[in-house]
Amino acid sequence: MAIGQAYGMSPLEIGEFVQRTxxxxxxxxxxxxxxxxxxxxxxxxxxLWWGVFLLFGSLAPAMGLEPRSILxxxxxxxxxxxxLFIVMSIFGWIAVIRRLFTPAVIGTYFILLVxxxxxxxxxxxxxxxxxxxDWKATSIAIATLILSLSLARSSKPFLRNYSVLIxxxxxxxxxxxxxxxxxxxxxxxxxxTLPGMWSFGWPEWDGGIILTSVMVTLLLLSNMIAxxxxxxxxxxxxDGGNEKxxxxxMGGSQLLSxxxxxxxxxxxxxxxxxxxxxRMKEKLPFLLGNVLLVVISFFPAVTGLFASIPVSVGYASIxxxxxxxxxxxxxxxxxxxxxxxxxxxxxxxxxxxTGCMFLPSSFFLLIPPxxxxxxxxxxxxxxxxxxxxxxxxxxxxxxxxxx
Numbered sequence: 026m027a028i029g030q031a032y033g034m035s036p037l038e039i040g041e042f043v044q045r046t047x048x049x050x051x052x053x054x055x056x057x058x059x060x061x062x063x064x065x066x067x068x069x070x071x072x073l074w075w076g077v078f079l080l081f082g083s084l085a086p087a088m089g090l091e092p093r094s095i096l097x098x099x100x101x102x103x104x105x106x107x108x109l110f111i112v113m114s115i116f117g118w119i120a121v122i123r124r125l126f127t128p129a130v131i132g133t134y135f136i137l138l139v140x141x142x143x144x145x146x147x148x149x150x151x152x153x154x155x156x157x158x159d160w161k162a163t164s165i166a167i168a169t170l171i172l173s174l175s176l177a178r179s180s181k182p183f184l185r186n187y188s189v190l191i192x193x194x195x196x197x198x199x200x201x202x203x204x205x206x207x208x209x210x211x212x213x214x215x216x217x218t219l220p221g222m223w224s225f226g227w228p229e230w231d232g233g234i235i236l237t238s239v240m241v242t243l244l245l246l247s248n249m250i251a252x253x254x255x256x257x258x259x260x261x262x263x264d265g266g267n268e269k270x271x272x273x274x275m276g277g278s279q280l281l282s283x284x285x286x287x288x289x290x291x292x293x294x295x296x297x298x299x300x301x302x303x304r305m306k307e308k309l310p311f312l313l314g315n316v317l318l319v320v321i322s323f324f325p326a327v328t329g330l331f332a333s334i335p336v337s338v339g340y341a342s343i344x345x346x347x348x349x350x351x352x353x354x355x356x357x358x359x360x361x362x363x364x365x366x367x368x369x370x371x372x373x374x375x376x377x378x379t380g381c382m383f384l385p386s387s388f389f390l391l392i393p394p395x396x397x398x399x400x401x402x403x404x405x406x407x408x409x410x411x412x413x414x415x416x417x418x419x420x421x422x423x424x425x426x427x428x
Contacts, residue, residue: 378407
């Protein structure tokens with residue numbers, strides 16, 4: 026919805042955007058689970074591409090362009106990213122990169138992910154995006170949060186496993202009872218429609234966007250590896266999934282995303298926190314859920330129903346999933362040892378990553394557009410710093426041992 030608003034889409038166009046997103050999301054998750062990493066990892070719109078879309082949409086007026094005229098070039102950028110993923114998978118480069126992800130890097134990734142999402146979570150629960158404070162909506166969100174935390178610690182397996190679903194239904198029902206939500210759906214909306222293709226227009230060349238797509242691909246690769254490692258540990262699969270097959274499918278998913286005119290997808294690492302909260306490690310419920318996503322994407326009225334879940338209720342229901350991920354990050358750092366070297370690497374990386382989250386927006390107007398998605402993402406900068414510091418410290422230790 027944020028992208029739709031940034032590019033001046035009508036409510037109907039935003040609804041079609043959501044429809045295409047759910048369709049591709051469900052298909053990609055099914056293929057990854059059956060043939061790719063074979064882990065119950067949820068797919069979701071990549072935050073990096075989401076940021077790139079919003080960035081270039083905001084820059085278009087300054088360049089004398091309509092925001093929508095940028096969309097075909099962004100489509101080609103996603104296609105180029107998909108081709109890069111396929112090439113890296115075929116030549117086995119992903120396996121080489123995966124070896125760089127030590128416990129310090131993975132732990133830093135999880136800690137920074139929780140830090141980066143803590144702001145949106147708190148703002149979403151409190152409803153600070155609204156122009157006026159609604160104490161009823163905020164009270165319901167807080168009640169939903171308390172219920173979610175209580176159910177997750179329940180001694181009864183049913184309540185514990187379905188804590189997220191029960192919390193969503195509880196909060197959503199209260200929003201309806203107190204009249205805090207507009208009716209979903211549109212008059213005259215068709216019952217059944219197929220997702221449209223090339224709705225953004227035929228891909229067009231733009232050098233700046235192509236360069237940005239190269240950087241985004243490398244960063245998404247680290248996200249993919251971290252997600253596989255996280256969920257692999259939670260479900261008890263130590264190798265974390267096959268990176269070559271995963272990379273091939275991820276490349277294909279980017280091409281599919283470009284064809285269906287939506288933001289490309291990436292395995293979501295916080296699926297690990299969700300699994301820890303619900304304690305459901307089986308693949309069958311996950312597969313059925315994604316089949317359901319594909320099916321409902323053909324029915325606009327049903328899509329609109331699920332899209333109408335209040336944002337504050339959604340944030341409150343999955344709050345504990347991110348709390349669990351913070352614990353995973355601390356455990357990962359400890360697994361690599363808590364010596365001086367480990368604290369040195371992790372401490373600097375977290376400070377750099379957290380610091381980038383507080384850079385003022387005016388700063389990004391002074392740097393090239395292709396650098397903005399990188400420097401504005403504290404998670405990416407922190408992980409990149411950790412990778413660099415790990416390699417430098419290892420090299421110094423090797424030289425010291427030889428001498």
